[in-house]
Amino acid sequence: MDRTDHARLPKLAETCTNGAEVLALSVTRFIAAGYMTGDVACWDAGHACAEEILGPAEGPRLVAAMASIMRALRAEREAPWQFMPATCRCVTRDEVSLIHAFGLARRGEHDALTVACATLAGRPTAPRLAAAFVIAAEMLDTLKRLLDCADPPRPAEPSTLH
Numbered sequence: 001m002d003r004t005d006h007a008r009l010p011k012l013a014e015t016c017t018n019g020a021e022v023l024a025l026s027v028t029r030f031i032a033a034g035y036m037t038g039d040v041a042c043w044d045a046g047h048a049c050a051e052e053i054l055g056p057a058e059g060p061r062l063v064a065a066m067a068s069i070m071r072a073l074r075a076e077r078e079a080p081w082q083f084m085p086a087t088c089r090c091v092t093r094d095e096v097s098l099i100h101a102f103g104l105a106r107r108g109e110h111d112a113l114t115v116a117c118a119t120l121a122g123r124p125t126a127p128r129l130a131a132a133f134v135i136a137a138e139m140l141d142t143l144k145r146l147l148d149c150a151d152p153p154r155p156a157e158p159s160t161l162h
Contacts, residue, residue, distance in 0.1 A: 010096060012090070013089075015099050018144055018147070020143035021099055021140065023050065023054075024066055024136070025095060027046045027050050027086075028069065029084065029085065030042050030049065031046055031063070032083045046066070062139055065139040066136065073129060075128055077122060077123075079122055081094050082094045083095055104133075106141060113133060117129040
């Protein structure tokens, strides 16, 4: 392969429609990195990222939803899932497909989601992945409402009382 075989990778701003999708993708990248390296620090970083923005109640729920998608991808996908580092502004084609599937799930387009998940998995069906997207989409809708607020929730200040 030479340099002319590579198309320009899209940017986050071109792919994600809102802050909830950007946060979800970042957390998913941390989880994927944890699986790739076997280092729990990646998962801790994903939790820290989510909790910094959403607080201690909603942050872990987002991480759980994204972990569900990653576990489904690992179980049903035939090829490795390609991803960028959590803070990268570019997205891979696999990540574009992930965000597209989120959109389908959020709009309730279940037939199209079923096809998109099968394509993303590289197999005739991917029911576990489709189910994970439906659950994560509900979480993303909740997050979008939280992030759209003028004063989104923040983690509590540490207490000096012990």
